[in-house]
Amino acid sequence: MNTSRPVISPNTPAIPNGSGAAAILSAGIGSFALAVLALAGDKSASAKNLLVFYKPTGPLSGVTTAAILIWLFTWGILEWRWRNRTVAVGRTNAIALILLGLSLLLTFPPVVDLF
Amino acid sequence: MEITVRGLWTLIHGIGFGALYLLACSGALVELYFFTHAPQPSETEPNRERFLKVYLIAMVVLAWFAVLTGAYVIYPWYRAIPPTGSIDLSLFPQRLLMSRSTTINWHSFGMEWKEYAAWFAPISITMVAFVFIRYGRDLRNHRQLRSAVLCFTLVSFLAAGVAGLFGALINKQAPVQGGHTIQLSGGEEK
Structure with missing residues (x-):
């Protein structure tokens, strides 16, 4: 009887990267949504x-609530699709970090004033 | 010695949640870096991993409490509109800052940056905690996930730093005050 188990090297990932990529990308999307909504609220009266x-909290309440809902919704969808998959995490990380960088820029008041 | 209810909430928000979160951030950055970069597993690793998971969950709680108390408890007092014809604006910090050319930028730059930038901290650290809890020591085998986690932790630290710095400076210029007074200790005559 063969009782041998597959040997996993200490450097072989035991969990596929899809779940982590989903969390990282959705955090980037959520942050970007927050920045875009903040800009919209600042520039448009409607x-x-x-x-x-x-x-009492004004537009900050809607900007943050809507951004959190977008973040969690995106996260849920991506987690559901990628949970057990290995994805091109280099590309998803790059997109997430670009979105995060843009979010930081779009919430910096001198940049907001350019629009 | 006394403090107003609004002053107490500002302390809870700024020192209780915000400053504690900032302190925790530096620890998380160091611990995440060394834990996920250690070449060989050690005997104490399971305990260290469990500790770091609890530590990150505590940070998530601190970050969310900081932004939620800021936005829904203190910010409404900050941006309250005074009755028409009010001369004393000390209970209306935003209007007080905007009433002078020497202080208006504390609002139009400081508060407008802080009120949104602060929210990057809980979003980022929630993601970091989730990824660490899901992967634990396996994060060592995911170099790219590990790098992104460290970047988001750093951004979380910077966002909380901006919020904390401007929060403290703005509160120095135009403190959020008012409400009932809480007596902390009786005064002594000298």
């Missing part, structure tokens, strides 16, 4: 009014 979910 968007600003639309984003007031809780009056």
